Amino acid sequence: MSKGSGSARIQIEGVEKSFSLDGGSMAALVDVNLEIQAGELLCLLGPSGCGKSTLLNIVAGFLPPTRGRVLVDGTPVTGPGPERGVVFQEYVLFPWLTVQENIEFGPRLMGVPAARRREVVARYLEMVGLSEHAAKFPLQLSGGMKQRVAIARALANNPSIVLMDEPFGALDAQTREVMQEELSRIQRLEHKTIVFVTHSIREAVYLADRVVVMTRSPGRIKEVFAIKLPANRDRFAAEFTHYESEITQVVKEEVAKAHP
Amino acid sequence: MIRSLALLTALAVWAAISYGNRALEVTNPVLLPTPGEVAAVTVALARDGSLARNVLVSGIRVVEGFAIAVVFALGLGLVVGLVTPFRLAVEPVVEFVRPIPPLAFLPMFLVWFGLGETSKVAFIAYTTFFPMFIGIAASLLRVDVMLLRAAASLGATRADLLRRVVLPAAVPGIVVSLRLGFGLALFVIVGAEFMGADAGLGNLIMEGRTFFNPPQIVMGALLLGILGSLINGLLLALERRALRWRLTSGH
Numbered sequence: 001m002s003k004g005s006g007s008a009r010i011q012i013e014g015v016e017k018s019f020s021l022d023g024g025s026m027a028a029l030v031d032v033n034l035e036i037q038a039g040e041l042l043c044l045l046g047p048s049g050c051g052k053s054t055l056l057n058i059v060a061g062f063l064p065p066t067r068g069r070v071l072v073d074g075t076p077v078t079g080p081g082p083e084r085g086v087v088f089q090e091y092v093l094f095p096w097l098t099v100q101e102n103i104e105f106g107p108r109l110m111g112v113p114a115a116r117r118r119e120v121v122a123r124y125l126e127m128v129g130l131s132e133h134a135a136k137f138p139l140q141l142s143g144g145m146k147q148r149v150a151i152a153r154a155l156a157n158n159p160s161i162v163l164m165d166e167p168f169g170a171l172d173a174q175t176r177e178v179m180q181e182e183l184s185r186i187q188r189l190e191h192k193t194i195v196f197v198t199h200s201i202r203e204a205v206y207l208a209d210r211v212v213v214m215t216r217s218p219g220r221i222k223e224v225f226a227i228k229l230p231a232n233r234d235r236f237a238a239e240f241t242h243y244e245s246e247i248t249q250v251v252k253e254e255v256a257k258a259h260p
Numbered sequence: 261m262i263r264s265l266a267l268l269t270a271l272a273v274w275a276a277i278s279y280g281n282r283a284l285e286v287t288n289p290v291l292l293p294t295p296g297e298v299a300a301v302t303v304a305l306a307r308d309g310s311l312a313r314n315v316l317v318s319g320i321r322v323v324e325g326f327a328i329a330v331v332f333a334l335g336l337g338l339v340v341g342l343v344t345p346f347r348l349a350v351e352p353v354v355e356f357v358r359p360i361p362p363l364a365f366l367p368m369f370l371v372w373f374g375l376g377e378t379s380k381v382a383f384i385a386y387t388t389f390f391p392m393f394i395g396i397a398a399s400l401l402r403v404d405v406m407l408l409r410a411a412a413s414l415g416a417t418r419a420d421l422l423r424r425v426v427l428p429a430a431v432p433g434i435v436v437s438l439r440l441g442f443g444l445a446l447f448v449i450v451g452a453e454f455m456g457a458d459a460g461l462g463n464l465i466m467e468g469r470t471f472f473n474p475p476q477i478v479m480g481a482l483l484l485g486i487l488g489s490l491i492n493g494l495l496l497a498l499e500r501r502a503l504r505w506r507l508t509s510g511h
Contacts, residue, residue, distance in 0.1 A: 060409075060413060061412075061413075062409050079412070080409065080412035080413040081413070081415070082413070082414060082415030084413060085413060085414070086409070086410065086413040088406065088409075088410065090406065092404075092406045092407060092409070092410040093410075094407065094410075094411075094425070094428070094429075095505055095506070096428045096429070096431070096505050097428075097505075098505075105411070105414055105424075106414035106415055109414060109415045109416055109420055109424075110415060137504075137505040138505075139505065139506070153414070154413075154414075157414050157415065
């Protein structure tokens with residue numbers, strides 16, 4: 001692996017994606033170029049349908065790009081892999097497994113011995129505050145709890161990259177802020193490389209090192225904002241709201257274009 | 261509570277009509293057996309041991325035929341559900357054969373296997389195979405692609421996906437297919453035994469017709485109903501135990 005300019009963990013090079021639709025084809029992403037550094041938390045922000053989830057799915061290896069490529073540590077992505085953990089918007093827990101079994105799914109596949117697995121599960125259960133619910137099945141949990149299990153499941157597999165697709169989208173405002181605080185606390189402990197898709201500007205400013213604003217469909221990168229705020233962010237600080245309104249301006253332009 | 265009340269009411273209606281008919285002679289009393297007559301026949305057949313023998317004979321046929329069908333339905337269902345070329349090859353044949361009422365083939369089974377046990381067992385196997393096979397293949401095909409993505413991003417290989425996602429995700433559908441298949445087996449055994457059998461519940465019913473003993477016909481039918489609902493209840497209970505995770509709710 002070459003260092004220097006190629007030291008980015010994830011390189012997105014000229015990625016385009018189009019879907020065939022009624023014989024024709026519809027462009028979802030056009031010429032996306034992006035480099036994500038190790039330990040960075042990058043938020044993809046844009047109006048709904050702008051292709052930000054599509055981009056995440058391409059990085060995850062679930063979808064092949066129509067043109068261009070994605071490199072992780074210099075190696076082209078050809079499919080999903082355990083070094084890229086995914087947290088889905090709809091949780092996607094295995095309903096026939098308990099909370100504990102869901103979290104140890106990855107370590108079990110990797111052949112981690114049972115004693116070590118128990119430690120890992122206990123640690124992440126505690127981290128997401130679900131220690132008392134280890135033996136429950138997903139159907140017994142609330143949405144917020146399921147999402148925390150999904151995050152624990154992804155992290156317990158120790159991926160160096162975590163891809164999160166609007167993970168807090170289905171949560172109520174209160175739970176959502178708690179989860180954001182949780183994630184930023186976890187990130188301070190674990191220093192993962194995180195790509196976080198959201199359509200909430202507040203959420204992006206709270207979490208991100210950089211916010212990438214995408215255009216309306218077909219999605220391109222419109223603008224990139226570096227958020228230079230301290231680790232423990234105050235949502236009511238002047239600098240915070242400044243970033244918020246600055247990004248809101250840019251996003252509004254796109255939303256206005258989408259609904260002329 | 262409501263269930264037993266409903267059953268008692270049905271029994272009372274039957275008693276009222278049959279005994280009423282007896283008293284008023286609206287139609288020939290022999291044609292409308294009373295609960296008492298049916299009970300008397302049941303006791304008589306139970307005493308001489310023929311009741312237990314006939315139930316056992318039918319039961320063995322059902323279990324054997326069902327077991328054979330399960331083996332084939334699981335084997336073929338797995339192959340068709342998991343290997344696309346097989347599915348494409350098998351689908352049109354199944355779609356053609358499936359709508360044929362199974363009873364239409366019953367005489368063929370008698371021609372091939374004679375009047376003995378083989379024809380009944382084979383017929384039950386044939387009838388129950390199709391719905392189970394189709395149900396099993398469908399529940400394998402229905403597995404949510406998101407679950408597969410989630411597992412793949414946790415490092416699952418193709419073999420892991422099959423063993424740890426596709427199969428467990430399909431289990432509820434497979435279990436339901438098997439339960440419905442068993443119910444169907446109880447259904448068709450009677451038909452198979454009508455067409456020449458020397459024992460079994462169907463034979464008992466047919467005997468009631470041959471010797472003009474309507475209470476015996478009614479008894480046979482009621483007995484099948486009771487056995488059917490008992491077995492169905494048992495299978496449902498087993499299903500609930502096996503699929504505990506689906507039925508738990510509340511936070």
